[in-house]
Amino acid sequence: MNGTPGDQPHLAVGLGSSPRDLAFLSPLLAEVGSAVGDVPALLKLAETAEMTAPKPGDGRTAFLWELLASVTAVDVAAGRILEPHLDAAAIVAQAASPADRDVTDREVTETSAVEGLHSGGAWGVFAAEASGLRLEAVQTDGGVRLYGSKPWCSLAPQLDHAVLTAYADGGRAAFAIDLHAAGVSFADPEWTSRGLREIPSGTVHFDGVSAVPLGGPGWYYRRPGFAWGGMGVAACWLGGAVAVARGFKESLRTAAAAGREPDQIALAHLGEIDRTLTSLTGYLARTASRIDGGGLSGNGAWSEALRVRGQVAAAVERIQTLVSQNLGPGPLAFDEGYGKRMADLSLYIRQHHAMRDDAQLGALTLKGNHQW
Structure with missing residues (x-):
C-alpha cells in the first residue's frame, strides 16, 4: 500500500460483531477488490454472498449491514450491485412467509x-x-x-x-x-x-x-421489510463514508512519516469524522437490534428508516467535504481510486431525497411518531 487515499486494505466495517465474525468477510472482500469494474464478476459474487447473507429481521441484521457496508467500503459500485440483489432475495422470502395476513x-x-x-x-x-x-x-x-x-x-x-x-x-x-x-x-x-x-x-x-x-x-410498501431495506441502503452509504475516512487518515499518516505533520485543522477534521462515524455505527447497531427484537415491525419502522437514512446521508456529505477540503485537488486529479469513490458515493447518496424526506419525517413526527 502506498498510502494514497484510493489505496486501502480491505477491512470490514463493524457495527459490533466480534472480530471472528468480521473475519468471515475477508475472503469476499478480497474477491470484491479483485473484481472492481468487472460487473459480471461482481454479480456472481452477489449470488455467492446471498447463500450465507442473513435476511433483515432474522436475528443477524447488524451482520447483514456490516456485509453491505464492508463491500461498499471496498468499492461503492460493488455495494450498489450487492444491495439490490440481497434486497430482492429478502422481498421474495417475505412474500413467501406472510405472517401478518391470510394466504389465498x-x-x-x-x-x-x-x-x-x-x-x-x-x-x-x-x-x-x-x-x-x-x-x-x-x-x-x-x-x-x-x-x-x-x-x-x-x-x-x-x-x-x-x-x-x-x-x-x-x-x-x-x-x-x-x-x-x-x-x-x-x-x-x-x-x-x-x-x-x-x-x-x-x-x-x-x-x-x-x-x-x-x-x-400495497403489500410491498406496508411490509416492515420496506423500511429495513431502506436502512440497508444507508449501511452501504456508511461503508462508502468509512472508506473515504480511512483514506484520509492514511494520507495524514503517510505525510507525517515523510516529515509533514498534520496541522490542527486536519486533526480537528479527523476528530469530527471519528466521532461522526462512531456515533453512526452505534446508531445502526442499536437499530438493527431493535429490528431483530421486533421493535421496528410496526408503524414506527418507516420513521426510523427516514432518521437513519437522513443521518447517514448528512454524514457522508460532511465527511466528503472535510476530506476534499483538506486533501485539495491532487487526489481528485491523480488518484483513480479516490476519484472514483468520491464520484460514486456522491451519486449513490442522491437516492436520499434530502429535505423532502425530512418533510415526510416531520409529518410523521407531528402525528406523534417519535420517542422524545
Whole structure:
C-alpha cells in the first residue's frame, strides 16, 4: 500500500460483531477488490454472498449491514450491485412467509412460481417512478401481464430477474419478473454520469410480459421489510463514508512519516469524522437490534428508516467535504481510486431525497411518531 487515499486494505466495517465474525468477510472482500469494474464478476459474487447473507429481521441484521457496508467500503459500485440483489432475495422470502395476513390458494401458487424463478441468477429491484412513464399490471386469463415502461432500472440488461412495482387495482403492487422474457426491451440509458459509470440506469419497456404478484396490492410498501431495506441502503452509504475516512487518515499518516505533520485543522477534521462515524455505527447497531427484537415491525419502522437514512446521508456529505477540503485537488486529479469513490458515493447518496424526506419525517413526527 502506498498510502494514497484510493489505496486501502480491505477491512470490514463493524457495527459490533466480534472480530471472528468480521473475519468471515475477508475472503469476499478480497474477491470484491479483485473484481472492481468487472460487473459480471461482481454479480456472481452477489449470488455467492446471498447463500450465507442473513435476511433483515432474522436475528443477524447488524451482520447483514456490516456485509453491505464492508463491500461498499471496498468499492461503492460493488455495494450498489450487492444491495439490490440481497434486497430482492429478502422481498421474495417475505412474500413467501406472510405472517401478518391470510394466504389465498392463488397466492400459494404464486409463491411457488416466485420460488422457482428465484432458483438462480442476478436480481435487481426497480421501484422508482418518473413523469410520463407508467407500468400497468393487467390481470388476464393467463395470469398477470405488464404493459408500459419502468425508469431507473440499474443494470437491467445484465440481470436475470427483478422485483418491480407496477400499478394494479388503483395502487402500486410488487411483481417478480424474468428479464429475459419475451416482451422485455431495454432503452439506451444514455448514461453520462462520472459516478457509478459501470452501473447505468435506463428505462425498460414491457409489452405483455408475464409477472408473478408478490404479496398483493400495497403489500410491498406496508411490509416492515420496506423500511429495513431502506436502512440497508444507508449501511452501504456508511461503508462508502468509512472508506473515504480511512483514506484520509492514511494520507495524514503517510505525510507525517515523510516529515509533514498534520496541522490542527486536519486533526480537528479527523476528530469530527471519528466521532461522526462512531456515533453512526452505534446508531445502526442499536437499530438493527431493535429490528431483530421486533421493535421496528410496526408503524414506527418507516420513521426510523427516514432518521437513519437522513443521518447517514448528512454524514457522508460532511465527511466528503472535510476530506476534499483538506486533501485539495491532487487526489481528485491523480488518484483513480479516490476519484472514483468520491464520484460514486456522491451519486449513490442522491437516492436520499434530502429535505423532502425530512418533510415526510416531520409529518410523521407531528402525528406523534417519535420517542422524545
